Amino acid sequence: MRSRNVIDMHLVNRMQAFGWPLVAVTFAFVVILGVGLIVGSQGPEAQAGMYYGMQWNGAIFALLGPLIGYGFTSMGQYFPLALGLGLTRREFATGLSAVFLGNAVIYSVLITSGKTIEKATDGFGLHVRFFDVFYTGTGASWQTLVQTFLLIMAVLFLGAAITAAFLRFGQAFLWVAGAILALIGVGIFAGVLLLDGFGRNLLEVMTMGWGPWMVVIAAIGAASAGVWLLLVRRTQVA
Amino acid sequence: MLDETKPLYIAVAEQIEDGILNGTHPEDGPVPSTNELAAFLRINPATAGKGLNLLADAGVLVKRRGVGMFVAVGATAMLRQRRRDDFARDYLAPLLREAAHLGIDHREITEMMEALQ
C-alpha cells in the first residue's frame, strides 16, 4: 500500500506534527492556570465571574491554530515531494485523508480528556476553563468529542482545499476569495443596519443550538474535502 | 586515451588490437569483458561490446560461451599483416604530403630516416 508512505512522510517531522502543537497548548494552559491563581487570590466572587467569562476564552486555539497551518503545509510541501517520488495524486489523497483522520482523532481525544478532568477537578482546583469552552462545546463530554473531531477535520480539509485552489488558480484565487469574503461581511453589516429584523434573525440562526451547528461544521468540512479531492486530482507541480 | 577522430567502437577495437600486437593480450588468453572495458575506458557498455564484436567478426577474437572472449590463435600474425597493408596509406601518405609542403625530397627523407636509426 503505497499510500502508507504519505503517512510516513508526515511522521518524519514529529515536532511539526505533534511537538509544536503540544508545546503551544501547554504554554497556553500554563498561562490560564496563572490567571486562575491570580484571580483566585482576589476572592470567590472574582472566581465565579472568571469561570463564567472564561467559557469564551480562546486559549485552546493555541492547539487548533497550528492545525489549520497543517493543511496548508501538507498540500504545499508534501504534495510536490510525493509526486516527485512517483506517488499518484489518488495515493497522496488517500494517505493524506488518513493523516487528517489520525490528527482529528488524537487531538479530539486529547481535548475531551482534558475537559473531563477539568470538570471533575472543578477547573483544576482554580475554577479556570481551558478545555471546557464554547469552541469545544460546553455540554457533555461526548459532545465535545464530536465537536472537536468535526472542527479539526473541517479546518484540516479547509486548509488543504485553499492551498490546492491556490496551486491550481494562483494569485487570482486569493483575490477572488478575499473579495467574496469581504462582500459577505459587508452584506451582513448592511443587512443589520438597513433591514428590519435581519439582526434578530441572524442572532436566532447563530444561537440555533448544538445539533444544527454540528451539521454546519460537518457540511463545511465535507464541502472542503470535496473541493480538495476534486482539485488535487487536477493539480500540476510547477 | 582513445582516438577521437574515429567512431568510438572502432577506437575500442584498435586499442584491443594494440594490446594483442604488443603482447598485453597473448593468443588464446582472455580479453577484458564488455563491462570491464566499459568501466576502464569510461564508455557505454554497448559501445565496448560493439568494438569487441567487430574483432570477433574479423576472427581476431573468439567467443567461448559462458566464459568470455579470447584472442584467436594466429591473431597476431593476422593483425600484423593487415597493419602492414595499411601502413603506406596511414603513415607514408601523410608523411609524403607534409614533405611536399616543406619541399623535402625523397633522398632527404631517406637520409633523415637513416640518421634516426
Place this chain on the structure above:
Amino acid sequence: MSAIETRNLTKHFRDVAAIDDVSLDFAAGRVHGLLGRNGAGKTTLMKLLTGQIFATSGEMRVLGENPVENAEVLSKTCFIQESQKYPDGFRPLDVLRIAEGLYPAWDQGLARELVADFRLPEKRAIKKLSRGQLSAVGIIIGLASRAPLTFFDEPYLGLDAVARRLFFDRLLADFSEHPRTVILSTHHIDEVSNLLEHVVLLDEGRVAISAEAEELQSAAIEVSGRLDEVTAFIAGADVLRVQEIGALATATVHAEPGSADRARAAGLQVAPVSLQNYIVHRTTAAAAAPVT
C-alpha cells in the same frame, strides 16, 4: 522495445508552447541524452512523462502505458528533478528512507555506499545542504532506486569535478550490471558523451535531433587551412560555421563518407567535432537568442 513513445505531444503554458508536437521513441535498456538550451522544454517533457503535469494534446506511452495517475508505471519510474523541493525539517536520511519504501527494486547497500562516497551529511537539514550536496541526494536516489526507467535532470548542478567523476563511474558500473533505461539531461555534454547511446536535442519545444550518438560524433568535421583552400573545399558542402582569421580559415561542415580523407588530400588539417560542439552548432537559437 520502446520504454517511451510520444506522438504529437504538446504542452501549452497559457499561449506558450513549451512542448510542441513532439514525437519521439526512447528504446529500452539504453542511456539517452536529452539535450537543449535552458527553456528548450527538457524538464517539461520529463514532467509530462512522469505525470506531474498534464499534456495539452497528443499521446504518450511510458513502459507501455499512459503514465498519468498510473501507480504501476510510476513505481518503475524514478525522476530526479533539479528543482525538487523537500518539506521543512527533512534530512537526507528521511528522504532516503521514504524512497526505499516506494521503489520495489531499491538497493539499500548501494545507497549506503553512495552516501559514504559523496560524503553526504545525512543528518543535516536539507535546507542547509549546499547545491552539490542537494544534487548528491538526487543522484543517490536515482541510482539506488534501480528503477527500470530513470530520469536525471541536471544531476551535475553544484558538483565538483571529483563528485562528477564519481557519479559518472557509479552510473556506468550500475548500468552495466543492472541494465535499465536512463534519460540524462545535462549541459555538461562532453562529460557524458561517451556514455550516451542515443541523443535527443530539443529546441524551443521541438525535436531538432533524434539520432544515434555514434552518428552525431562523426557527423561533422572541422577543417582548417589557407582561406582559399578551405573556401574551395567547403563549396557545395553543408557548412555549419566558418571562421576567418586573415588568410586562414576554419570551417565546420557536415561530414560525408570520405570527406575527411579528401580534406587531408587537399592539404587541410582535419579535426573531429565533439558531440558538445556539434550540438551547439545545431542549436539554431544559440547565436540568435540572447543568453539567459
